[in-house]
Amino acid sequence: MIVAKLGGSMGTDLDRALADIASLVGEGTEVVVVHGGSKEVDRISSALGKPPRYVTSPSGFKSRYTDRETLEIYVMVVAGRVNKLVVERLQALGVNAVGLSGLDGRLLRGKRKGVIIAQEDGKKRVLRGDYGGTVEAVNAGLLRLLLGEGYTPVIAPLALGREGEPLNVDGDRVAAAVAAALGAEALVLLTDVSGLLSDPSDPSTLIPHIPAARAREHMERYARGRMKKKVHAAISALEGGVGRVVIADGRKEHPLRRALGGEGTVIRS
Amino acid sequence: MIVAKLGGSMGTDLDRALADIASLVGEGTEVVVVHGGSKEVDRISSALGKPPRYVTSPSGFKSRYTDRETLEIYVMVVAGRVNKLVVERLQALGVNAVGLSGLDGRLLRGKRKGVIIAQEDGKKRVLRGDYGGTVEAVNAGLLRLLLGEGYTPVIAPLALGREGEPLNVDGDRVAAAVAAALGAEALVLLTDVSGLLSDPSDPSTLIPHIPAARAREHMERYARGRMKKKVHAAISALEGGVGRVVIADGRKEHPLRRALGGEGTVIRS
Numbered sequence: 029m030i031v032a033k034l035g036g037s038m039g040t041d042l043d044r045a046l047a048d049i050a051s052l053v054g055e056g057t058e059v060v061v062v063h064g065g066s067k068e069v070d071r072i073s074s075a076l077g078k079p080p081r082y083v084t085s086p087s088g089f090k091s092r093y094t095d096r097e098t099l100e101i102y103v104m105v106v107a108g109r110v111n112k113l114v115v116e117r118l119q120a121l122g123v124n125a126v127g128l129s130g131l132d133g134r135l136l137r138g139k140r141k142g143v144i145i146a147q148e149d150g151k152k153r154v155l156r157g158d159y160g161g162t163v164e165a166v167n168a169g170l171l172r173l174l175l176g177e178g179y180t181p182v183i184a185p186l187a188l189g190r191e192g193e194p195l196n197v198d199g200d201r202v203a204a205a206v207a208a209a210l211g212a213e214a215l216v217l218l219t220d221v222s223g224l225l226s227d228p229s230d231p232s233t234l235i236p237h238i239p240a241a242r243a244r245e246h247m248e249r250y251a252r253g254r255m256k257k258k259v260h261a262a263i264s265a266l267e268g269g270v271g272r273v274v275i276a277d278g279r280k281e282h283p284l285r286r287a288l289g290g291e292g293t294v295i296r297s
Numbered sequence: 298m299i300v301a302k303l304g305g306s307m308g309t310d311l312d313r314a315l316a317d318i319a320s321l322v323g324e325g326t327e328v329v330v331v332h333g334g335s336k337e338v339d340r341i342s343s344a345l346g347k348p349p350r351y352v353t354s355p356s357g358f359k360s361r362y363t364d365r366e367t368l369e370i371y372v373m374v375v376a377g378r379v380n381k382l383v384v385e386r387l388q389a390l391g392v393n394a395v396g397l398s399g400l401d402g403r404l405l406r407g408k409r410k411g412v413i414i415a416q417e418d419g420k421k422r423v424l425r426g427d428y429g430g431t432v433e434a435v436n437a438g439l440l441r442l443l444l445g446e447g448y449t450p451v452i453a454p455l456a457l458g459r460e461g462e463p464l465n466v467d468g469d470r471v472a473a474a475v476a477a478a479l480g481a482e483a484l485v486l487l488t489d490v491s492g493l494l495s496d497p498s499d500p501s502t503l504i505p506h507i508p509a510a511r512a513r514e515h516m517e518r519y520a521r522g523r524m525k526k527k528v529h530a531a532i533s534a535l536e537g538g539v540g541r542v543v544i545a546d547g548r549k550e551h552p553l554r555r556a557l558g559g560e561g562t563v564i565r566s
Contacts, residue, residue: 075345108377115400120461126402131384133395133448179402192389
């Protein structure tokens with residue numbers, strides 16, 4: 029069984045990844061798909077007169093500030109637009125996809141952060157009322173129930189908070205939590221670079237293999253922005269028992285097949 | 298087992314219906330929930346600069362003209378906003394709801410109309426490019442799989458067309474098709490009147506019972522607008538083997554309990 033986190037593009041890159049998923053499923057491999065949706069959320073949020081607001085934490089993680097109004101748009105777009113678009117395309121490829129958000133069947137339980145610390149102009153600012161959160165538990169039973177009947181789950185990054193509220197959660201972290209809960213053989217995180225680069229400005233500096241024990245050190249040394257979240261997710265997946273994690277290029281032909289064949293940055297114990 | 302089609306309001310009426318669903322599920326009754334979403338689609342569609350367009354057919358059925366752009370908003374709102382709102386509230390009431398659209402697991406297969414005939418100013422006009430459709434088949438297996446594990450399915454009115462395209466389908470007709478496919482004991486269609494009235498302007502003219510054999514005659518004689526669709530849906534549910542259909546008031550306390558107790562218009566063989 030593999031867990032695939034799709035890249036952010038809704039165009040050709042998405043179609044390439046979905047074509048690989050369809051052929052893997054056709055061969056009998058169980059695949060669980062996780063997607064994001066930030067770009068679409070930004071686009072629709074702006075069209076509704078509510079432009080997105082991003083903040084960077086003191087430790088260098090960039091994240092969306094999700095107030096209540098943004099949360100409602102976020103839920104609508106990731107669970108209703110991006111999720112159903114992926115399901116529609118997979119269905120067209122003959123894959124019997126079932127779209128789920130973390131709210132459905134309590135698939136993803138999470139903890140709300142509530143407060144985020146933003147680093148702005150060298151100062152720390154406290155922002156309240158945020159609906160971002162982290163995943164604490166996965167209902168693996170629901171995923172196994174669907175997989176057992178030949179369905180392919182497609183998961184939108186949304187968790188059910190402790191007070192019953194929806195939470196905006198990171199797609200890479202969702203994929204890691206799901207892969208760990210299912211004891212997946214591999215987790216593939218598709219992105220728009222070829223993997224972890226030792227020099228982010230030079231694509232020839234790809235780091236092809238990282239032993240799990242050295243992943244944190246590599247993250248701190250080389251990863252910036254989104255890549256930092258991906259390596260962080262990889263570490264938590266490996267700690268949760270996943271066989272290997274591949275951070276791979278989602279812009280190539282057969283991105284998933286290549287990743288499973290070892291192209292990209294492979295992190296394993 | 299009962300199938301409940303919720304009314305259109307997102308406020309108190311919805312909460313009352315959901316409270317009944319929670320207590321029925323708590324007692325061990327299997328409930329499948331179907332919702333609509335037209336008002337929300339209109340609201341968000343307008344906010345996105347695409348006001349809705351409604352047309353009336355020569356036979357008197359009012360429907361939304363769903364061009365491609367409207368379809369995309371429709372999918373996002375019914376599957377992402379209304380569906381997840383219902384799931385969120387049911388989860389808060391302790392019901393382990395799973396939201397699905399007709400695309401998920403090929404739950405609802407449909408046939409696209411493509412062309413709609415609009416009656417405007419006494420003339421017939423042909424409108425092309427419409428993504429409205431009718432439900433042809435229900436994947437009852439997926440619903441039984443979820444019900445068997447204690448989940449409560451919540452269905453958004455969206456079907457998968459023959460070309461793999463999403464279709465805007467009528468929520469009452471979805472509820473009827475689902476109730477027939479599951480052999481439900483009862484189908485309850487909640488609305489904002491007390492049932493079928495022999496004089497739509499006089500609430501005291503409620504028709505409490507209609508034998509199935511006389512339902513079509515009653516529809517043609519008394520039903521107008523939305524009510525016509527509801528009686529039509531009731532007829533197809535009964536023809537599909539559903540025990541009874543109740544068209545009931547969704548604005549009262551305990552709307553589902555009252556309906557199941559016989560309040561409203563009960564149609565049965």
